[in-house]
Amino acid sequence: MVKNAFYAQSGGVTAVINASACAVIETARKHPDKIGKVYAGANGILGALYENLIDTSLESKASIAALQHTPGGAFGSCRYKLKDIESHRDEYERLIEVFKAHNIGYFFYNGGGDSSDTAYKVSQLSEKMGYPLSCIGIPKTVDNDLPFTDNCPGFGSVAKYVAVSVKEASLDIESMCESSTKVFIMEVMGRHAGWIAAAGGLASAAEGEGPPHVIIFPETPFVKAAFLEAVQNAVDKDGYCVIVVSEGARYEDGTFLADAGTLDAFGHTQLGGVATTLAQFVKNELGHKYHYAVADYLQRSARHIASSVDLEQAYAVGKAAVEYAIAGRNAVMPIIVRDQTKSYSWHIDQVDLSRVANVEKKMPADFISADGFGITQKARDYLSPLIKGEAYPPYESGLPCYVRLKNTQIPKKLPPFVAR
Amino acid sequence: MVKNAFYAQSGGVTAVINASACAVIETARKHPDKIGKVYAGANGILGALYENLIDTSLESKASIAALQHTPGGAFGSCRYKLKDIESHRDEYERLIEVFKAHNIGYFFYNGGGDSSDTAYKVSQLSEKMGYPLSCIGIPKTVDNDLPFTDNCPGFGSVAKYVAVSVKEASLDIESMCESSTKVFIMEVMGRHAGWIAAAGGLASAAEGEGPPHVIIFPETPFVKAAFLEAVQNAVDKDGYCVIVVSEGARYEDGTFLADAGTLDAFGHTQLGGVATTLAQFVKNELGHKYHYAVADYLQRSARHIASSVDLEQAYAVGKAAVEYAIAGRNAVMPIIVRDQTKSYSWHIDQVDLSRVANVEKKMPADFISADGFGITQKARDYLSPLIKGEAYPPYESGLPCYVRLKNTQIPKKLPPFVAR
Numbered sequence A, B: 001m002v003k004n005a006f007y008a009q010s011g012g013v014t015a016v017i018n019a020s021a022c023a024v025i026e027t028a029r030k031h032p033d034k035i036g037k038v039y040a041g042a043n044g045i046l047g048a049l050y051e052n053l054i055d056t057s058l059e060s061k062a063s064i065a066a067l068q069h070t071p072g073g074a075f076g077s078c079r080y081k082l083k084d085i086e087s088h089r090d091e092y093e094r095l096i097e098v099f100k101a102h103n104i105g106y107f108f109y110n111g112g113g114d115s116s117d118t119a120y121k122v123s124q125l126s127e128k129m130g131y132p133l134s135c136i137g138i139p140k141t142v143d144n145d146l147p148f149t150d151n152c153p154g155f156g157s158v159a160k161y162v163a164v165s166v167k168e169a170s171l172d173i174e175s176m177c178e179s180s181t182k183v184f185i186m187e188v189m190g191r192h193a194g195w196i197a198a199a200g201g202l203a204s205a206a207e208g209e210g211p212p213h214v215i216i217f218p219e220t221p222f223v224k225a226a227f228l229e230a231v232q233n234a235v236d237k238d239g240y241c242v243i244v245v246s247e248g249a250r251y252e253d254g255t256f257l258a259d260a261g262t263l264d265a266f267g268h269t270q271l272g273g274v275a276t277t278l279a280q281f282v283k284n285e286l287g288h289k290y291h292y293a294v295a296d297y298l299q300r301s302a303r304h305i306a307s308s309v310d311l312e313q314a315y316a317v318g319k320a321a322v323e324y325a326i327a328g329r330n331a332v333m334p335i336i337v338r339d340q341t342k343s344y345s346w347h348i349d350q351v352d353l354s355r356v357a358n359v360e361k362k363m364p365a366d367f368i369s370a371d372g373f374g375i376t377q378k379a380r381d382y383l384s385p386l387i388k389g390e391a392y393p394p395y396e397s398g399l400p401c402y403v404r405l406k407n408t409q410i411p412k413k414l415p416p417f418v419a420r
Helices: A017-029 A045-049 A061-069 A089-101 A113-128 A155-176 A195-203 A224-238 A274-286 A296-301 A308-326 A377-387 B017-029 B045-049 B061-069 B089-101 B113-128 B155-176 B195-203 B224-238 B274-286 B296-301 B308-326 B377-387
Strands: A003-009 A035-041 A053-055 A104-111 A134-139 A183-188 A214-216 A241-246 A259-263 A269-271 A290-294 A332-340 A345-352 B003-009 B035-041 B053-055 B104-111 B134-139 B183-188 B214-216 B241-246 B259-263 B269-271 B290-294 B332-340 B345-352
Touching: A003 A017, A003 A045, A017 A035, A017 A061, A017 A104, A017 A308, A035 A045, A035 A308, A045 A053, A045 A089, A089 A104, A089 A113, A104 A113, A104 A308, A113 A134, A134 A308, A155 A183, A155 A195, A155 A241, A155 A290, A155 A296, A155 A308, A155 A377, A155 B296, A183 A195, A183 A274, A183 B296, A195 A214, A195 A241, A195 A377, A214 A224, A224 A241, A224 A274, A241 A274, A274 A290, A290 B296, A296 B155, A296 B290, A308 A332, A308 A345, A308 A377, B003 B017, B003 B045, B017 B035, B017 B061, B017 B104, B017 B308, B035 B045, B035 B308, B045 B053, B045 B089, B089 B104, B089 B113, B104 B113, B104 B308, B113 B134, B134 B308, B155 B183, B155 B195, B155 B241, B155 B290, B155 B296, B155 B308, B155 B377, B183 B195, B183 B274, B195 B214, B195 B241, B195 B377, B214 B224, B224 B241, B224 B274, B241 B274, B274 B290, B308 B332, B308 B345, B308 B377
Parallel strands: A003 A035, A003 A104, A104 A134, A134 A332, A183 A241, A183 A290, A214 A241, B003 B035, B003 B104, B104 B134, B134 B332, B183 B241, B183 B290, B214 B241
Antiparallel strands: A035 A053, A259 A269, A290 B290, A332 A345, B035 B053, B259 B269, B332 B345
16 A cells, blocks of 8 residues: 655754655655655654645655755754653644645654654554554764664764864964964864764874864863863973864763753753863963864764765665665664674664664763773774765855755645644 | 075965965976975974974975875964064074075065065065075965955865855754754954955855855944844744854944954954854844854865865965076065956966055955845855865875875074074
């Protein structure tokens, strides 16, 4: 029986999340006997709640293919977590009503931990409500904090961006340090896990060698005196110090170095300004001239320097998701399994969504060097293959050609959704 | 008669200043009948003052060629401006003593306005002191603020970086704006001139179209009410607002929006934090969630996304400098002359250093749109050719291969320099 599919992007977008979208649509189009149309949620799961469904069948083959080299979320993403199923069952039921109204039998949810949780709950409820639905999670997060999968699509590209940028900026400050700036700080993403900051360590040749000289992970409680000592040691040795700091860096008592004091839609503290906090320490306590960069959205949207491995994996999980759905699987997520590190190889396997939901993968303790400010050889071995290959987008007149889809929505069939 | 050459890099480095160095060395090597060795100043002009001369003849052909794809300043640069010639004649005389001691007959100074001034003064003094010296300026500055030359080597690559980054981050926030961030701010360099900020405008398709929706130039006095209105208009129209702001943005009374209150070695105010200033306005007055990026060193060291046109021009001015010197010219600087804009073509000409020194080129008023927040078609026509072509560096294991020279210094012949 032919059923339509629903695909949605969730949470912070990445340089390659559209490659997963591309894979879902291209793979679905190969199986017209199983999958009718692929509807994409306008702005993620909100598109399902409010019945804003984009008809991807109206997009040309070339446009869908171009998603592979287009960053951002082509259909819009959202920071919206479904509320607790016990108290807000209406939201979950609404999803299933919308799916039912549009003959949707496949639900592909492309996101991080929160999205796995949602996909799992929808799967459970659909069973209870007697509406057969194949719910498949598709992993995506620059934070690399999903369990079971060796790494998350989206991470490899941000890791490459950070490693390349740190390498380049290090050459800059090295040139300037004799008579000017002595300390360069680069602030990167990573709320709870230091994966992205760790990637900055790839810019150095080997463990214990800078630059970068100091990496500050959320996993290691920040001790100001030790930090200042490490910075001064680098300046004494090399003439300058390059610091990579995770936005999630925190003191021993758990306080963030840069707590802006506001909350995002998921109730997480909204961070910002750890680079300036460190810069003030450096200036006030050591008297060095500093520069700082805040990579912010640039790091996760930098499709121009995306990793080929990351791109391939983002495509592979999207393709596998559709194949699992067609094979009748439910409440699972494709994961990346590393076969070999030295001559890097990997394959796709699956894990039950029930096991993924709301589990956060931290960096192993033995990825961080003894002094707390660097990465170990083990971390290098893990990270290095993920940034391999340059998946350049096409260019025109000096700028990358990124596709803009038509994003035509289909007519609504249901009354508007009113949240309780 | 064969004389040695001295080459030094000055001021902030760029993604392509080493391409000029490469051209100087490669071209000099082709003329052993005129130029003996090329000595590079360790850390710029300080290398001449303190007789720290790097023997570039010890570098292999391959290493010198690799300078073309290596960012930063391969011999070290400096923020050191020679003092006033009347009161500190000793510094200038010292330079000439060092040149004399090492049989240096050619002085190539690769920098911005301050460097042209120095090269010009050294040229004048060498005449007075009866020591024949060919002094050639080689233009370089990401700020694009040198007069006479159509554009400055280094600018095209930072322009490309900013345009590409704004385009990518715009796709990111567009994906997120429905339920999360509404305003993205990108802070770029440009102390007195808005050339770099203007390049962000290339990310949009045409004048009056966002993103970016708001560009803030140092040339246009900042009026908070007008800024907030423009931001809100963009949010109302597109659902989000992308802002590109120059670090040199200032109020009508000349105060910088982000005056850190410290001075650099040239006596310029050291800037930082304009993005956070704007972010607070957006949050406090409009209540929108924001993100901001500070590109800082990343923008000017991003060799991975350098412009081919910029690279070719950086090489061309270095080559021309040596050719001028060999032809017996003195106190001149090669400049880039634009022949055609539509089908872009250019050639190298020269200008007298006496005319360049300490003249700052501002952006023409008709490059900024009537509302003060965008670029005109005229600006687009000027900027667009400069970012053309992707001059990718080679990669290994996912990271660009940047060369590190041996930088062996020759024995000193003079007593140490002691500044008065």
